[in-house]
Amino acid sequence: MTRGGNRLPTGAAGRLVRIGVMGAGVLGRNALGGIRKIGAGDERRREIDRQTHEANALRIFDAMTQMKGAFMKLGQMLSVQAPSLPEPYLRRLADLQWEAPPMHGTLMRMQFRNEMGRFPEEVFAEFEREAFAAASLGQVHRARLPSGERVAVKIQYPGIDRSIESDFANLKTMLSTIRLSREQYGEVWEAVEEVRRHFRRELDYGIEADTIDEFRRLLRDRDDVRIPRVTRACSARRVLTMELLEGRHLREYLRTRPPASERDELGTRLLDLFFRQAFDFGILHADPHPGNYLFMEGGRLGLLDFGCAKEFDRPFIEEHKKLFRIPIGDAASLERHYRKFHFYDDADPRKDEKRQALLDMQRVDLAKYHEDRAFDFGDRTHLREVVGGLQRLVGLGLTTRGFVLYVRAKVGLYGLLHQLGARVNCHRGVRKYV
Amino acid sequence: MNMFMNRRQTKKEATKRKILEVSLQLFQKQGFGRTTMRDVARKCGIALGTTYNYFPTKEHIALYFFESALETVMERYRKEEPIDAALEEKLFLLLSLELEQIAPYEEFLNLIVTHAIVPTSRLHPWSVDSQRLKMHYLDFVGRILEDAKDKGELSTFGFDSMILSAFWVYHLGIMMFWLGDPSRKKEDTYVLLDKSLRFALNALRGKSPREGRKRR
Numbered sequence: 001m002t003r004g005g006n007r008l009p010t011g012a013a014g015r016l017v018r019i020g021v022m023g024a025g026v027l028g029r030n031a032l033g034g035i036r037k038i039g040a041g042d043e044r045r046r047e048i049d050r051q052t053h054e055a056n057a058l059r060i061f062d063a064m065t066q067m068k069g070a071f072m073k074l075g076q077m078l079s080v081q082a083p084s085l086p087e088p089y090l091r092r093l094a095d096l097q098w099e100a101p102p103m104h105g106t107l108m109r110m111q112f113r114n115e116m117g118r119f120p121e122e123v124f125a126e127f128e129r130e131a132f133a134a135a136s137l138g139q140v141h142r143a144r145l146p147s148g149e150r151v152a153v154k155i156q157y158p159g160i161d162r163s164i165e166s167d168f169a170n171l172k173t174m175l176s177t178i179r180l181s182r183e184q185y186g187e188v189w190e191a192v193e194e195v196r197r198h199f200r201r202e203l204d205y206g207i208e209a210d211t212i213d214e215f216r217r218l219l220r221d222r223d224d225v226r227i228p229r230v231t232r233a234c235s236a237r238r239v240l241t242m243e244l245l246e247g248r249h250l251r252e253y254l255r256t257r258p259p260a261s262e263r264d265e266l267g268t269r270l271l272d273l274f275f276r277q278a279f280d281f282g283i284l285h286a287d288p289h290p291g292n293y294l295f296m297e298g299g300r301l302g303l304l305d306f307g308c309a310k311e312f313d314r315p316f317i318e319e320h321k322k323l324f325r326i327p328i329g330d331a332a333s334l335e336r337h338y339r340k341f342h343f344y345d346d347a348d349p350r351k352d353e354k355r356q357a358l359l360d361m362q363r364v365d366l367a368k369y370h371e372d373r374a375f376d377f378g379d380r381t382h383l384r385e386v387v388g389g390l391q392r393l394v395g396l397g398l399t400t401r402g403f404v405l406y407v408r409a410k411v412g413l414y415g416l417l418h419q420l421g422a423r424v425n426c427h428r429g430v431r432k433y434v
Numbered sequence: 435m436n437m438f439m440n441r442r443q444t445k446k447e448a449t450k451r452k453i454l455e456v457s458l459q460l461f462q463k464q465g466f467g468r469t470t471m472r473d474v475a476r477k478c479g480i481a482l483g484t485t486y487n488y489f490p491t492k493e494h495i496a497l498y499f500f501e502s503a504l505e506t507v508m509e510r511y512r513k514e515e516p517i518d519a520a521l522e523e524k525l526f527l528l529l530s531l532e533l534e535q536i537a538p539y540e541e542f543l544n545l546i547v548t549h550a551i552v553p554t555s556r557l558h559p560w561s562v563d564s565q566r567l568k569m570h571y572l573d574f575v576g577r578i579l580e581d582a583k584d585k586g587e588l589s590t591f592g593f594d595s596m597i598l599s600a601f602w603v604y605h606l607g608i609m610m611f612w613l614g615d616p617s618r619k620k621e622d623t624y625v626l627l628d629k630s631l632r633f634a635l636n637a638l639r640g641k642s643p644r645e646g647r648k649r650r
Contacts, residue, residue, distance in 0.1 A: 104522065104523040105516060105519065107523075157625075158624055159624075
C-alpha cells in the first residue's frame with residue numbers, strides 16, 4: 001500500500017469534503033445498481049449487486065487511502081470485526097495499512113518538547129535525529145540515557161489524536177451511504193466503536209507502557225523472551241522511551257541461514273508463546289506479524305510493539321479449547337460443539353454444507369494438534385488450505401467476532417512459522433494449555 | 435545589536451525599544467484603537483514631540499514590533515539552520531521560529547489584525563509602509579530558496595518572484611491560522627505547516643507526494 005504519503009487534507013472540513021464526494025459516488029452507484037436490476041433475472045441481479053459493491057468498495061478504498069488518518073487501520077480492523085459487511089468491501093478494506101507521515105528533525109524536536117518540556121538532546125546523553133523505524137502513529141529514534149543504557153524513543157505525530165477523532169465523526173456520514181441491512185449496520189457500528197476505543201488506547205503511550213509492564217510480569221519466568229523495559233521518567237502520553245533490543249527481524253535472521261534445528265526450536269517457542277498468551281492470558285501482545293518479533297543473540301525472542309495488544313473473548317476461548325480434544329473426524333462431537341455457537345440448526349437448508357465445512361476445517365487446522373510428531377509449517381499447501389477453509393466458513397456465515405479475531409491471529413502465527421520454515425510438534429505445544 | 439553602533443545610536447535604539455515595550459503593554463491593556471501617542475509618551479516619561487521623532491504614528495510602533503521580531507527570527511535561524519536538511523524542514527524552522535517569537539504577544543496581535551485588514555492601514559500587508567518589512571523578509575526566504583536551487587533540490591522555472599509573493603501570503607495565512615488555533619499548544623498549526631510545505635514543495639518539484647520510508 002501507500003507509504004508515508006503527504007497529500008493529506010487537514011482537519012475535519014477537508015476530510016468531510018472528500019467523504020462527501022465519495023458518498024455521492026456510492027449513492028449514485030447504489031441507485032444505478034437498483035435501476036439496472038429492474039427486469040433482470042436472479043443470477044443477473046446478484047451479479048449487478050456484486051459489481052455495485054465492488055465499485056463502491058473501490059471508491060471507499062480510494063478515498064480512505066487519500067485521507068489516511070484512522071481510516072487506514074480502521075479499514076483493516078473493520079474487515080476483522082464486521083465480517084458481515086459485503087465481501088467486496090471487506091476484501092478492499094483488508095488491504096488498507098495505515099502509517100503516520102514521517103516527521104523531520106525540527107517537527108520531531110518540537111513535538112518532543114511539547115510533551116516532555118525539554119528538547120531530546122537535553123534529556124538524553126545521545127539522540128539520533130534520524131528515525132530508525134516508523135511506528136504506528138509515529139516514529140522511533142535511537143538514543144542513550146545519561147546512565148548509558150541504549151533506548152528506543154517512540155514519538156507520536158502531533159495532532160493525530162484529533163485527526164483520528166474527526167475521521168470517526170466523518171465515518172458516520174459515510175456509513176449512511178452504504179446500503180446495509182439494519183443488522184449489518186448495527187454490527188458495523190459496534191465494530192467502529194470498538195476500533196475507536198482501540199485507537200484511543202493506542203494513542204496513549206502511557207497505556208502501552210502499562211501493557212509492557214504487565215507482559216513483563218506475566219512472562220517473568222521466561223528467560224528466553226525479552227520485553228523492553230520502559231523508562232517512565234522519559235515517557236509521556238505521546239513519547240515512549242524503552243530499552244533498545246538488539247536483534248534481527250525475521251528476514252534478516254533468515255539471511256544468516258540459521259540451521260533447521262534452530263528454526264524448529266524458535267518455531268516451537270513462538271507457538272508456545274502464542275497459546276500461552278491466547279489461552280492462559282487471554283491477551284496477545286500484538287498481531288503475530290514478523291515486524292513484532294526480534295530474533296536475538298542466544299536464540300532469545302524479543303517482543304515488540306505493545307500498542308495494540310489483542311484481547312480475546314474469554315468465553316469463546318474457553319469453548320474453543322475444548323475443540324482441541326475432539327477427535328479428528330468425530331462429526332457428532334464436532335456438531336455438538338458448534339451448536340453452542342448457534343452456527344446452524346436442523347431447519348437450516350445449508351446445514352449439510354456447513355457441517356462438512358466445519359469438519360474439513362477441523363481436519364485442515366486441528367489434525368496437527370493431535371499427532372505427536374513434528375509438523376512442517378514450511379508446507380505451502382497447509383497455509384493455503386487453512387486460509388481457504390477459513391474463507392469458506394466466512395462465506396457460509398460460520399463466524400463470530402471472537403472467532404474471526406482469534407483465527408486471524410492464528411493464521412498470522414502460521415504465516416510466521418511458514419516463513420521460518422519451522423517444524424513444530426503442535427501436539428506437545430498446545431497440550432498444557434487445553 | 436550592531437557592534438559598530440556608537441553610543442548615541444545605542445541610546446536611540448534603547449529609547450525605541452522602551453517605547454515599543456511600553457506601547458505593547460498599553461495596547462494589550464486598553465486596546466490598539468484606544469491607545470494614543472500621548473498615552474505612550476506619558477507612560478514612557480518622554481515628551482510627546484520626542485516620541486513623534488521616533489514613531490510618527492502608533493502604526494509605526496506596530497511595524498517596528500514586526501521588524502524587530504523578524505531580526506530576532508533571522509538571527510536565530512542563522513544559528514539553528516539545519517544545513518543539510520531538505521527545504522521543507524528549513525522553511526518549517528523559519529516559520530516556527532516566527533511563531534515562537536510572536537507567541538508572547540498573541541493578545542496584541544489579535545488586536546492588530548482587525549486594523550491591518552483595512553486597506554488604508556499602514557499595517558495592511560500590501561501597504562507602502564509594510565513593503566520594507568515584506569522585502570526584507572522575502573529577501574531572506576529567497577536566499578534559502580536559492581540555496582535549495584543550488585543544491586538541485588528544486589527548480590522554480592523562473593517564477594521566483596511569484597513564488598516569493600505566494601510565500602508572503604502563505605506565511606500571513608499561517609499566522610492567522612495560528613492566532614485562531616484552539617488546539618493544544620497550537621499543534622494544529624504545526625501540522626498544517628508541515629503538510630502544506632510538503633505538499634507545495636512536492637508540487638513544485640513535480641513529484642508524487644508519496645515518498646518511500648523505511649518500516650521496521
